[in-house]
Amino acid sequence: MNKFLSDKANSVIPYVQGEQPKDKKYIKLNTNESPYPPSKNVRKIITESDFDDLRLYPDADVSDLKNLIAKKYKLETENIFIGNGSDEILAFSFMAFFNKGDKIYYPNITYSFYSVYSDLFDLDEKKIPLKEDFSININDYKNLDSGIIIANPNAPTGMSLKLSEIEEIIKANLNKVVIIDEAYIDFGGESALKLINEYDNLLVVQTFSKSRSLAGMRLGFALGNKELIKGLKNIKFSFNSYTINRLSILAGIEAFKDEEYSKESVSKIINTREKTKEELKKLDFKVLNSKSNFLFISHKKVFAEDIYLQLKEKGILVRYFKQDIIKNFIRVTVGTDEEMIIFINALKEIVN
Amino acid sequence: MNKFLSDKANSVIPYVQGEQPKDKKYIKLNTNESPYPPSKNVRKIITESDFDDLRLYPDADVSDLKNLIAKKYKLETENIFIGNGSDEILAFSFMAFFNKGDKIYYPNITYSFYSVYSDLFDLDEKKIPLKEDFSININDYKNLDSGIIIANPNAPTGMSLKLSEIEEIIKANLNKVVIIDEAYIDFGGESALKLINEYDNLLVVQTFSKSRSLAGMRLGFALGNKELIKGLKNIKFSFNSYTINRLSILAGIEAFKDEEYSKESVSKIINTREKTKEELKKLDFKVLNSKSNFLFISHKKVFAEDIYLQLKEKGILVRYFKQDIIKNFIRVTVGTDEEMIIFINALKEIVN
Missing domain, CATH: 3.40.640.10 (Type I PLP-dependent aspartate aminotransferase-like (Major domain))
Known part of the structure; x- marks a missing residue:
């Protein structure tokens, strides 16, 4: 409590955005950005x-x-x-x-x-x-x-x-x-x-x-x-x-x-999403039916937070929400095909 | 009153910015922008x-x-x-x-x-x-x-x-x-x-x-x-x-x-302001002691709103506030020397 602040400024708990790290280069699959540049x-x-x-x-x-x-x-x-x-x-x-x-x-x-x-x-x-x-x-x-x-x-x-x-x-x-x-x-x-x-x-x-x-x-x-x-x-x-x-x-x-350009980017992303989905299923992931540029996934054996932390260790950022009901899920932005291959390979090491 | 809007969205009277006309080219002395480009x-x-x-x-x-x-x-x-x-x-x-x-x-x-x-x-x-x-x-x-x-x-x-x-x-x-x-x-x-x-x-x-x-x-x-x-x-x-x-x-x-560059712009603006102030006084304007990039002025004979309207007619925009106490004043952004000469000449036609 600070005496100069309004009740709201003292009490509100701000939204927490996905990490935007500056320390090292990550494969960023955590804030649902497009992997493709603008027009x-x-x-x-x-x-x-x-x-x-x-x-x-x-x-x-x-x-x-x-x-x-x-x-x-x-x-x-x-x-x-x-x-x-x-x-x-x-x-x-x-x-x-x-x-x-x-x-x-x-x-x-x-x-x-x-x-x-x-x-x-x-x-x-x-x-x-x-x-x-x-x-x-x-x-x-x-x-x-x-x-x-x-x-x-x-x-x-x-x-x-x-x-x-x-x-x-x-x-x-x-x-x-x-x-x-x-x-x-x-x-x-x-x-x-x-x-x-x-x-x-x-x-x-x-x-x-x-x-x-x-x-x-x-x-x-x-x-x-x-x-x-x-x-x-x-x-x-x-x-x-x-x-x-x-x-x-x-x-x-x-x-x-x-x-035309944005449609092309979108169609590449959808294509990559569907391929990634199949790979994830092979690795025993439950994958929700996404119509977005990210996948929400849960593994049958390895706890989501562990996956999140191990991916981070390997230089891949995904989003983990410490929240009831979805605490065993991670959210993964669909990147380029190349990024998703690295991601899937990293997962193989983690869940196998 | 629209039933979907909050009381505030229905009642609030928004701030009115200075005009940003698109119809023709004005000398814009109405929104206190710098007359000089950025660095x-x-x-x-x-x-x-x-x-x-x-x-x-x-x-x-x-x-x-x-x-x-x-x-x-x-x-x-x-x-x-x-x-x-x-x-x-x-x-x-x-x-x-x-x-x-x-x-x-x-x-x-x-x-x-x-x-x-x-x-x-x-x-x-x-x-x-x-x-x-x-x-x-x-x-x-x-x-x-x-x-x-x-x-x-x-x-x-x-x-x-x-x-x-x-x-x-x-x-x-x-x-x-x-x-x-x-x-x-x-x-x-x-x-x-x-x-x-x-x-x-x-x-x-x-x-x-x-x-x-x-x-x-x-x-x-x-x-x-x-x-x-x-x-x-x-x-x-x-x-x-x-x-x-x-x-x-x-x-x-x-x-x-x-x-260095912004100091230079500022010093040109101050210089122009002080010169303009002297010219305005010669034309029988009351000029407040400005430490800003604008001048707040009132004429002894011609009403401020008339000056505002006549200047606009002549392609020069200044700011007029229809508000008690200051309703006989106009606010004039300090432009370049050239702009202020045109402004002063226009005023001469209006107040003389």
Whole structure:
């Protein structure tokens, strides 16, 4: 307790990101980054940009990027919100759609930042248990008395709901906001963004950090009914007018335009994921059915934390969550084929 | 009122930034940007950087830039916090040092974002009137029952307090946090950062947007006692782990290192400011004693809003605040000598 700090600053337990070690070179399979670089056009647009203009504030509305996204998805600019990573959008969403003390529903196993936001903004988190097989029972999400956030695919399981299931949830809560966090949607899920014009209670959140290989530039976007977007804007412009800088805007535009390239990266990642899955099964791993760029796995004999520690010893970082229910799992980002061969070989030494 | 939005998202009145028009080319003297480009080393480091690495998250701690700032000011890394512009740091400060319902003290005329934060976070703002001459009466800031934020130099007046006066305020409130917002300190004020090790209730906030010509890259920093910085970190890491992207970090490092260049820009701006001041006086303007990169001026005969509108007509943007007490003033950013000659000539047509 420090006397100068607010109760919240004294008590909140921040989100813990995956390790970003500086001491030595690891094969990094712990933070779900893309193993492939961003579109070459990102480099081109930035190196050719007018650096003198960096003296000027960026466009606070990020209109050029919003227009591009709107056009692509046949929406209007007023349906789009751009944030400093999807995390910033999630934080603003907790402020924009919930009052202090409100309930918010999400699965008991999901992106752990939701709990941190609930704490930070004094919401009453209601965690709905997953089924035994780690899937979401959509019947648990019907006619709820407050808003919902669902990661689809879910993290860290990687498992996804079908669009028809997502729609059932949205339909069964027409008076409550339903946030679908689609950070990993491009790796095999079906996006709910085609429902935006049909349901005014739906907010879809996506990111440039995964399929577009721009985690280092901090860009996310949300799509939703104009009123929801207006709510996000009211909060954002009361918090920090300019959260996206000039070079991020340029990078985002080029990465978004170069769809062919990101599709190619995604398809390589999916391919590697499926091959890795088969190898893992041969090694007696239980592997959840991932539609994301990571695999959530558990070994029948060797405890997950031991695997995590031994991999680290061998120069391979994966993510381990010391948390009930999933404490015998590790989350492994899908890297390049070469990285996954090294990973599988390391596992062979550990589990055999 | 939208049923999906929180009370706050429905009610808050966001901060209004200065216009950033896209329709035509203006001489922009309305958002206190530097008229000079950033250090050439910014361009160099970015164009030579490894763009493939943009696939990876940035260093959430921004350690390299923190270390640099700490070394320069003979502080420790734990005394430094880096934010996405000083606005983000201010927003986090309102969360880190104040509970809902707490009073917060600031001058009645100051950076208008403070009022927006007070509203957003449900603080009880206590505005202390400036003196007739727009100066701060430091005796009004002694033995207060809650925290204080003071912009030094103040905005939009540009007037500054002496370091000894700032210290008197800090000393007279040892049990309350005192935030000194030094966005414009490099243009003639005396920074309170040399008091950091003496007072554990002092937070100094600075920016890269003004003297370092990097408004487009969004970088600010705070200096304070380790416990205050820890409070800011607790909030930040519960909100958005990575608010500073890879290229902003690089830009910040180079801009901070190239002190000679930023000092040169600052000295040109001060020189232009003083010349402009003399010209304005000749035109019968009242000109407050600015220690910033802008001038706050009022004409004896022509109403400020008219001047603002007529200047805009002539392709020159300045800032007008439709607000009691200062409604007969305009705020004019100090541009290049050439820009200020055009500005003065335009004024001659308007006021003569």
